[in-house]
Amino acid sequence: MNELRCDLGALSAAVERELARLGVAQADGRVAAAPDARAVRFYQGLGLVDRPAIRGRRAVYGERQLRQLVAIKLLQSRGLALAEIQRRLYGLSPAELEQLIATAPPPEKAPPPAAVSWSEVLLAPGVRLAIEAGAGPGLDPEELAERARAALAALLLTEGDDGGRSA
């Protein structure tokens, strides 16, 4: 890439192009694809983006700021808070910054809910026992159902005999 020397608007557009090239522009709804002047100034205040050079009273941004903004946006798209981004980007050399952009971990997706299978056994009319496969008390579902039926029968019997008070 040629040496970049541009104003803030062009920088912002360049960041957007680069993010699109890296495939992060639409990664996360929270990430504004193009940082506006206020955002750039804010990152500058945190030392995340270098001050622009001043040439004839105009701010001139370059490759360094472009790469810094790309890195910030990339990490933001991975769900990192600004504090964490500041910690990670602090003090990086240009080469390390490039390496970070190249090797940033893939977007953190919430792990897909593991497929859980339940088996249901009818104990009595209107009463079902749900057993999570592999997470039950370690008994064969049929055996468990058998015991539950016995327990239910005992419970109903007690209930009928003395109004809930067992000896």
Next chain:
Amino acid sequence: MTGLPMLEVDDAGATRGLGELRAGAGASPFPLCAVDLKARVAGLVAEVELCQRFANPFPDPVEAVYVFPLAGDAAVTSFELRVGERRLAGELAERAEARRTYEEGLEAGHRAALLEQERDDLFTLQVGNVAPGEEVEVRLTTAEILPYRADGTAELRLPLVAGIRYVPGAPLDRDDCGDGVEPDTDEVPDASRITPPRLAAGLDPGVGLSLSVELLHGAGEGLAGLACSQHAICLAAAPGRTTVELARGGERLDRDFVLRWRLAGATVRPLLLAGRGPEGERPAVLTLLPPPETGHRRPRDVVFLVDRSGSMSGSKMIAAARAGAALLASLAATDRFALLAFDNEVESPDTSPALHAATPEAVARGERFLRKLEGRGGTELLPALKAALRLVPTDDEGRDALLVLLTDGEVANDGAVLAHLQRHPSPARIFTVGVDTAVNRPFLERLARLGRGSCRCVEPGAIDRALGELAREIGTPLVEGLALADGAALPGTVAPEHLPDLFAGQAAHLFLALAPEASAVALTGRGRDGAWALTVPAEELDLPALGALWARARVRDLEDRFRLAEGEQRTALREEIVALSCRHRILTRFTAWVLVDREEIVAGHERRRRLVQPVEVPAEWEEGDGQAMAVPCCSYAAFSMPRIARRIPRMDRLPALRAKAREASGEAEPALKLSRVLLDLRRWLEANRPRLAAGARLPTRQLARLRDDLLTVLQREMPDEVLDELERLFEALEALLDAPPRERPLHAIQVEGLLAGPFVRLLIALAEGEDEGKGGTAGADRFWEAPV
């Protein structure tokens, strides 16, 4: 071959996984790892040793740049670098020369350090060629004379973070001269040197802070009213000595440490302390107290100028508005006033601002205006000050003209503001009221001194205590036209050279070199009822710092002159300052401390990285983008207690300690009524006791912090029933802390909710409940509805 040993750097393992936390989770990538302050106060002179430790977590050598504050009056009297067992002493040199020495040392691969002064209270430290994995320590010592009030209250302020200064002007078409985040501008040509990057909200930089203050006093004399307005402290008392330390571990460097205490009655008098220098010179400090207020006050014309810029947002704005309202309420019917608020523009309750008679209606309107102010915009102080001064009548006989500026003073173009005032002296006296957790005090002091007024700084959390005094003290002096009788001071040695006036409530310090035979200093002046005269006998004191203090005061005068000087005069003044600096070994803006470790060459120094330490956003500052860093400011009263350093005493000893503390403090604390606050506290305890009794698995650090909070509360007077509950809670916490973390019973509890919520608020409320009893002014009371 150089013959110098080369440091071998082990590169293995120095690489870290990019895109991952370096050096393990939670490790800080920032070079500054610890700050330690040790202050020793004898009478009104404080000597502080500041130690900053830097580490290098990177695989290459680094150069660390740290912009940090010191007390504005402080003279930096020594500079040292420690590498392992070796100590290297710094040298003072003319600034450009020192910078060159530093750069050359760095390029040659040596470790080097440079300390420069940017403002009265703002410094830049550079430590270069710190090898990977290495830790180095920078130590510097300072001396200062403490601000002092007529009731004997002394104040020690140890600033811990550089304020965020507003930078006006247009960027300059040249390379910036510093490493900060703002470009240099035509109005602030060194903006890039005084605007360090800030930490993002929620990032703990992992800087360990330790701080201790040793107060020396006569063996039989105690210290009364010792209070720390922004930190929880613990005390250790010994005969003739009281030691103050931070009560909590893990304090952030985000606000000034401010300690106030009252000296024993017998020592509250005019004083002339004289030292002896190596060549027989006699540097001395003269402390003057105002006479009691007598006579009637002349009618006043007061222009209030209130800073409502973005940096004032939140509690600072509320505090400033309350102070303004208290001052309005103190006006007499014969007074006139005008009220202005400024950010990028100047506003007033009137369409065209002018002086109005202080009728109840006008005052009420002013109060309403103040109450509605919200922080926004920039701090364009200079145009606002000009506008305010234009309202001051120039010819009104028989009336006193005053300008009262309420602000945090966080501007970067302080020099331009001062210069304007020097070029266009106003008939109005200028009073500055500084409101901030990390106020720009030296600037406000200089402004007030050049404006023949006085300066008072107040922390937003402690505003109520100061309101009554503010209203009493701002006004006409009790003594003016001070003059020293000939002969006592060597000619040209009195600093400040324009002697200050004496105002109610405030002491004034003068520095001078005593003539060889002089045994006293005689002064004359004009009091309210006629001539005023005073003779103060000299007391000899073995205090080497006096010479440095005198030189610092003298340099301040020369700096004021330099601001306006041109051509040859400018050169001559600069040379005089450099000469004073080198002779008395104090840092100035025209010199710098420098050192180069020529014994070693650090391998890989050509790959050196420059790291600028990001610093905290000051407490109570509210910034955009979720940057609000509001830290509650608690106003803790403190008691003298036997040493409680790290280990908090067991519960069973506390009642005895409290009794002892009451005895030692020598004065009964105002009894606290069982107010709403305490009822809240009980409610809170009831809600949380079951969880605490069940033994919540709280992180040790938070648990210890909660316990320390509680201990601070336990040191206060309060009804027994409340104490009993608090003590039970304290015991529960102690028991939890004694159990190893793994063995603490499991219990889900939201620690953040517990600590950040009700308890901290209660502590604040407790502190404020006490203030309420101490009264204020009528105007202040009406502001209680404000959502503080």
